[in-house]
Amino acid sequence: MHVPNIPSLTDADPQVADLVHAEAQRQFEKIRLIASENYVSTAVLEATGSVLTNKYSEGYAGRRYYEGQQVIDQVEQLAVARAKELFGVEHANVQPYSGSPANLAAYLAFLEPGEKVMGMALPMGGHLTHGWSVSATGKWFESVRYTVGKDTGRVDMDEVRDLALAERPKMIFCGGTAIPRTIDFPAFAAIAEEIGAVLVADIAHIAGLVAGGAHPSPVGHAPVITTTTHKTLRGPRGAMIMTDSAHAKAIDKAVFPGLQGGPHNHTTAAIAVALGEALRPSFSEYAHAVVANARALAEALVERGFDLVSGGTDNHLILIDLTSKDIAGKPAAQALDRAGIELNYNTVPYDTRKPFDPSGIRLGTAAVTTRGLGVEQMPLLAEWIDRAVVGEDVEKIALEVSELMSAYPMPGFAVS
Numbered sequence: 001m002h003v004p005n006i007p008s009l010t011d012a013d014p015q016v017a018d019l020v021h022a023e024a025q026r027q028f029e030k031i032r033l034i035a036s037e038n039y040v041s042t043a044v045l046e047a048t049g050s051v052l053t054n055k056y057s058e059g060y061a062g063r064r065y066y067e068g069q070q071v072i073d074q075v076e077q078l079a080v081a082r083a084k085e086l087f088g089v090e091h092a093n094v095q096p097y098s099g100s101p102a103n104l105a106a107y108l109a110f111l112e113p114g115e116k117v118m119g120m121a122l123p124m125g126g127h128l129t130h131g132w133s134v135s136a137t138g139k140w141f142e143s144v145r146y147t148v149g150k151d152t153g154r155v156d157m158d159e160v161r162d163l164a165l166a167e168r169p170k171m172i173f174c175g176g177t178a179i180p181r182t183i184d185f186p187a188f189a190a191i192a193e194e195i196g197a198v199l200v201a202d203i204a205h206i207a208g209l210v211a212g213g214a215h216p217s218p219v220g221h222a223p224v225i226t227t228t229t230h231k232t233l234r235g236p237r238g239a240m241i242m243t244d245s246a247h248a249k250a251i252d253k254a255v256f257p258g259l260q261g262g263p264h265n266h267t268t269a270a271i272a273v274a275l276g277e278a279l280r281p282s283f284s285e286y287a288h289a290v291v292a293n294a295r296a297l298a299e300a301l302v303e304r305g306f307d308l309v310s311g312g313t314d315n316h317l318i319l320i321d322l323t324s325k326d327i328a329g330k331p332a333a334q335a336l337d338r339a340g341i342e343l344n345y346n347t348v349p350y351d352t353r354k355p356f357d358p359s360g361i362r363l364g365t366a367a368v369t370t371r372g373l374g375v376e377q378m379p380l381l382a383e384w385i386d387r388a389v390v391g392e393d394v395e396k397i398a399l400e401v402s403e404l405m406s407a408y409p410m411p412g413f414a415v416s
């Protein structure tokens with residue numbers, strides 16, 4: 001059952017309560033390898049489910065448009081102070097509703113409509129909001145995209161520099177959703193400085209690794225850093241924008257009143273809780289364990305003949321090109337889901353198939369590491385993946401998976 005238990009919900013709306021319990025059970029039984037997902041602590045769950053959701057507080061601490069902010073101001077100030085301490089930044093805005101609106105705030109702060117942004121192309125591992133065509137950011141702004149090397153699967157900083165010098169974008173994004181390698185923040189910073197562009201480091205995926213010292217930090221290189229709080233950082237669904245002092249005011253104005261109304265105070269409280277957890281030494285151990293697990297899983301997959309984009313991983317994420325296994329990403333992901341292994345199909349760089357039916361799958365180790373799986377389990381995961389992608393023994397594997405996972409407690413769930 002779900003923990004904290006939900007007796008009032010069960011009374012008031014058993015239909016929804018049953019669904020909540022069912023989802024908790026599903027998350028308990030499966031091996032969750034979706035690279036952007038995690039398990040939050042019960043403390044984060046409790047803060048998220050609190051009466052702080054009842055309060056409106058447009059504005060910032062000490063400068064609100066509604067009365068009754070005696071407590072909420074303290075909650076937001078706590079979250080801000082912890083973000084500043086954890087990442088070592090001069091300023092933090094914890095109000096963005098999620099990662100996409102956080103990025104939109106950067107556009108509003110530093111670009112006029114029609115001006116030029118540069119980001120990593122979506123099919124190469126970038127994010128929609130970095131100027132991709134179907135996104136508002138690609139429709140309302142002019143965008144240019146850098147890629148990865150066809151042979152290396154890695155961003156080529158010389159190519160990024162050449163493109164930046166030729167196109168002279170006003171804002172540059174680094175970071176993305178399917179990048180298995182370390183992001184070279186100093187190199188991006190040097191390019192941005194050369195052309196006078198604002199560098200935005202979008203660390204949505206790797207924020208927990210940065211916080212835990214398992215990935216280099218963009219602080220001191222990128223004056224603006226956007227992140228979600230719910231991926232490797234292991235907080236509630238939300239986002240933050242961290243800046244140096246010079247960019248603070250523009251970002252704050254862009255988030256409110258530029259883009260948003262009242263902040264989600266229950267989420268702010270849960271962000272504060274998650275940041276408090278990330279400030280403890282155990283979180284650094286967690287971040288390093290996430291990377292060690294990803295490395296071990298990558299090695300075991302390579303041994304089984306899987307073709308990994310860039311050949312491996314430096315972080316929590318693995319991108320597999322299944323072309324050599326003679327199966328497409330979507331049927332593979334569906335077969336894996338039936339085998340109790342949850343991940344997503346994904347385009348790979350220079351994919352010859354369509355985005356809705358691409359050649360790859362994407363995996364991450366943030367969630368399984370939270371459950372307590374270690375490097376010693378990764379060869380077994382690789383073996384199950386190897387058999388299940390081609391639809392072999394899926395029912396049998398699903399049973400073995402749920403048996404394995406039953407030994408690892410899940411925050412948010414208790415066997416009833």
Ligand SMILES: *Cc1c(COP(=O)(O)O)cnc(C)c1O
Pocket residue numbers: 036098099100101103126127129175176177202203204205228238
């Ligand atoms: C997940 C992600 C986002 C968007 O976050 P949402 O909360 O889903 O809007 C933005 N940028 C990157 C790089 C991401 O991985």
